[in-house]
Amino acid sequence: QINSDRLWSTILETAQFGGTPKGGVRRLALSEEDRQVRDWFRAACEAAGLAVSIDQLGNMFALRPGKDAGKAPLGIGSHLDTQPTGGKFDGILGTLAALEVVRTLNDAGIETEAPLCVINWTNEEGSRFAPAMMGSAGHVADLPLAEILARTDAEGVSVGEALDAIGYRGEAPLGAQKLGGFLELHIEQGPILEAENLTIGVVEHGQGIIWYDGRITGFESHAGSTPMHLRKDALATLSEIVLAVETLAVELGPNAVGTVADIAIARQSRNVIPGEITFAAEFRTPDAGILAALDKGLQAAVARIAERRKVSVALDTIWRKEPTHFDPAITGAVAQAAQKLGLSHRPMVSGAGHDSFHLATIVPTGMIFVPCKDGVSHNELESATQADCAAGANVLLHAVLALAGD
């Protein structure tokens, strides 16, 4: 059994790096707050006897040797960055629970067969720099290093510059840290476990994801003197696109979601018809066929709307990740660990994206979910109980023992 109080107090301790008055955390990827939590995490790993290395994207790998040095380490962890107004569990629970597993093994004097590697992936959230799950994308070579380093935030700062600014552009080549598998604990970020009064989600699938960047170019003119039929209103155009995204997700669902967010109207003024708008849009579904249909449906809707309104709309697909299917050996070990610990559980699909989606493309991978209050995440109100966090960490511990060998 892991030490529930120690795990809980590390969660509260790290929540101070970027902590907000409402009890949330603002710790954007590669920000000063991210540096602070990284420094804390490195020191904590070293204090637990782990050897920390950092790769070219700032991914942090903390290695614990096993009895069999020839075996590839089992990776455990998640991420420590947050949304602009995020919570203190999303990503953090999985990273600190991995550390807690190591501390527990240390306390019990247990050496696993395979080495263990506690990991903090860079920029999982995708909020400051798109796309999400960026560090793990680099690790599995889903995106080339140079392209990732060149991605910029809203202020024009590149990933490479941000890494340098906080001193976390490491020496280790991307992917150099070989892994034999990967296991990630995370809050569900959805309402199902809580609604069904269950403690553990055994994640078997992850949704496919498409992210778009859009730009609408209409024409700015006077809100009072421009007749309705002569307008090229970028906001009215956006409004139709927002509702098309929503309708497509509802109609092609039930297991699909679609969202438009992150709007910027250029040169806006209350009595000027909006002429230029940028926006972000996305679809997610566990079904590859539905993902393709959503994409096709949106492209067609956008073309129709743009033609009728005589505006131009550029819709760039900046990221596409097909649905993920986790490894049966790993999900089996998770289910058995829950069973053994007497914890209620069920198979699940992950609604959110996770670094595990990328890891699953190169090594056997799985995830463990625990409930969060009202299913709320990406919100400062995000909340999970100490008991559920401890239960998840215990499932992680026992799955690790089964997979890495004790």
Add this chain to the structure above:
Amino acid sequence: QINSDRLWSTILETAQFGGTPKGGVRRLALSEEDRQVRDWFRAACEAAGLAVSIDQLGNMFALRPGKDAGKAPLGIGSHLDTQPTGGKFDGILGTLAALEVVRTLNDAGIETEAPLCVINWTNEEGSRFAPAMMGSAGHVADLPLAEILARTDAEGVSVGEALDAIGYRGEAPLGAQKLGGFLELHIEQGPILEAENLTIGVVEHGQGIIWYDGRITGFESHAGSTPMHLRKDALATLSEIVLAVETLAVELGPNAVGTVADIAIARQSRNVIPGEITFAAEFRTPDAGILAALDKGLQAAVARIAERRKVSVALDTIWRKEPTHFDPAITGAVAQAAQKLGLSHRPMVSGAGHDSFHLATIVPTGMIFVPCKDGVSHNELESATQADCAAGANVLLHAVLALAGD
């Protein structure tokens, strides 16, 4: 005849205060650029022998005595502030043409019966501080002084603070400068004169205007893991409101317009469902009954949308101006001046709001329009020809001679 080249060169000269690379002007009300053009204008008026006084809202009155000191002066002028990305004619033409009329009378040694008063009204645009036509609203006591001084911009700076910052909070009590009438030359800001190949618009009516400030409160949550039916999406809500505004204006028109602009999404991130949005909306129509119907229609639509989506929407009416009907004696003088000068003309409704709308509530008032390219205004591309500007200024001159008496 006014001096066309002198008028044109003053327009180009003042366009340098806040001039933009695209040939437009950014001179927000009570900004540093506004101070610069005000200083220029005061000096130019004084050089033309006018006595300049400034009231408690920074409205500038430049007085030219008449033969009959007992007569109330005829006001002529407009405004020198612009949109964030505005043009170099909107308001400016009317103010500088009024100065040009005085210069022409000086050159010709003509003294009118009634005094003349060249006026620059404060914050006509309403972009930095709402509502528009603020200085003239104060002059006619449509809004109380204290309330106007307390209005703030997006940075929280109040009108009073901004007046002090540029040194234009004057001593003259609001409304102390009595006027016998008011006449304003302006670009049309719409497409009609150009389309009909006419030079002069004799403005007989002004549209009624309602301005709203709106706030939508939904709930922020994860874009990937929140099912569609559990969302309280503020942007989808806004989208329905935008389309309702558009549909109402089209259906209750043909002479109505409706616009939503000036959006801010709180705490936005591309994978967070927007939870809180503020926006500005407006309707305009020359018909008081239609204005009331638009207002009622929007209130009903907003209530319906908010209820169905289970979000809350606050819609505050921050300004309402009933339709304006200009004085037949003034519009008659304008039409006669155009006739006498051999300029083609037609009666018109003003689509944009103007300080003249407020003046019309206290003294006989009228307006003269000249064409602008493609009807475009509130855009850096706003353009008018030297010949049309001069034609408008000549109509202003001859209407002034008829109304003030020579």
